[in-house]
Amino acid sequence: MRVSRYRQSLADNPRPFGSPLYAGQSVEMPILSRNGEPAQRRSRPYLHIIVLMLSTLHAVLGRNAARPREKILSILKKLALAAGIATALSSAAMAADMTVGFSQIGSESGWRAAETSVTKQQAESRGINLKFADAQQKQENQIKAIRGFIAQGVDAILVAPVVATGWEDVLSEAKEAKIPVILLDRGIDGPEDLYLTSVASDQVKEGKVAGDWLVGTVKDKDCRVVELQGTVGSTPAINRKKGFEEAIAGHSNISIVRSQTGDFTRSKGKEVMEGFLKAENGGKNICAVYAHNDDMAVGAIQAIKDAGLKPGTDILVVSIDGVPDLFSAMAAGEANATVELTPNMAGPAFDALAAYKKDGTMPPKFIITESKLYTPADDPKGEAERRKSLGY
């Protein structure tokens, strides 16, 4: 900023430092405002035009570089919508409408992208004006965004906290400003009165649903299961493991014979499964693979195919999340079951918020989303198509 100001002042007064004043030349003192910066230097319309052009370019080339035409159309639509909202607001007819700020973690996985787009859809369908802030995986950005929302006086704030600690100060500020805060899909360590409610899935139950499916499928046959764990020490890995173990606890015919971490990624899932297949007699000793997320399962399916076995029949595949690629595999008969981690965390959050705003109904402190089991009977092909449009 300072450099550009200096350049501007040079342009206004093109006299290099140290050059002598000619006789009769008057020295114009720049008008300084109180903080020492030149005042009244805003009369440069071309700057605004450049900024506008750049921001348009950014919007066009930003996320949808592959589909510029659609993007331009959607921008035009949004502009029209914004104009519509502006006129509607001026008529005060929609004064009761809510403005909600949403601080998202950032783009870390396809599921996260789907959560963002579902949140936007949910807000649009309820006529909520959603202000979206991407934190790029940094807590300080989330805190900044929340402070920004408080300053703008939004009606409520949704946060998907990137870490569990360090939220007391900023959430207290929100509380003092009487702005309810709702946590999405992750919890925080801190007093429960700092937030209105927390919407999340029950990860232990997800593991349990997967385990129950396997128990019901293999019945009393012997089944040696290999497990692809998530990142070591991460909460979903610990909880999904726990739930699955609870489900198979009473069934001595089912046992987890190998368990390794695939770091929640496709390539590591494939690599670990390759190792398991070699270690278990070329895969002939494995009855089922349980993956803590679908991406690892997709990798494992490819490893099973490379080993000359049929995933889905020779080795059962059960996993958690419900991403489109797993539904595609399921449609091809290569996966058997997945437990959905719904990206629709915002729907229940908005419901709770509406009830609270209407007559002060306090929602339960922890709203648990449904952990639905999908099998090949649930139109996997249609699910895959439907989910692809959500931006997974």
Next chain:
Amino acid sequence: MTRISFGRILNTQTIALVSVLLLNWILFPGFFKIEWQDGRLFGSLIDVLNRGAPVAILAIGMTAVIATKGVDLSVGAVMAMSGAVAATLVVAGYSGPVAVGGALAVGLACGLWNGILVAVLDIQPIIATLVLMVAGRGIAQLITEGSIVTFSDPTLIFIGTGSFLGMPMPVVIAFALMVLVTLAVRKTAIGLFIEAVGINRSAATLAGIRSRLLLISVYSVSGLCAAIAGIIVAGDIRGADANNAGLWLELDAILAAVIGGTSLLGGRFSIPMSVIGALIIQAMNTGILVSGYPPEFNLVVKAGIITVILMIQSPLAGQVLGFFGRKKSGASR
């Protein structure tokens, strides 16, 4: 470096690799079993080669960069970018070869960018390449829109999972690249120039070496290697995962180069030894997978083995071993 003698092959790196492989064999007796299946070799040993190939390819480029007293932290991010570009191009309807060409062009451009920052603007390599390490992954995420772009293009899938004469394609590519680059640096004066620039760039420049051009070329080769590794990794899982492809692999590549005896202070390097370094790392990973230890031990075991290998290579260990060696030869005399 003119003649390959028995003494050259019998060094710390190959001994370490053989020891790790034997350790795996003790933990898992079927480790050396190799079968012929569906027109390709199949077994844990092949897995070590196949999974080690991306890091080996990165290590080839990284070794050349480190030999000039630099480092290329951006290779992991460049992998993510090249994979993302290749996947997006085939999904958009372009043919496989075009996608591969596009991905390689991206890698080359990234290498040029790094090279210009280092050689022309004289920015410290660790900072210059850090720029692309951070920004590159972001660009890859922009290209894939944050999701995994899945494709079914036969060319890309062949590069990732196909086989040639029974060997997986990644192994073939890594081997060919290793031979090519080794010949280029050892059968011409390029290797000597790289070492000269690594030891003292000013002196090398004064002696008539066009160090600027050399540095830019070396970083470009590293970028190209990263792009090739990125295409392999994407082809392997039939999708470009911008969030995870190549994540932290730059550190594995540096480690491979260091295990291979390349000096981080520049001036001393060996491409084949770096490839062996990459294989040592992968042999440990595969060994952990087949041995059945709980995953909590993975990193501790890896760290332990690497510490032992690096300790054996340290100057102090060399002196101690040299002392014993002299004593023995003295006794025999």
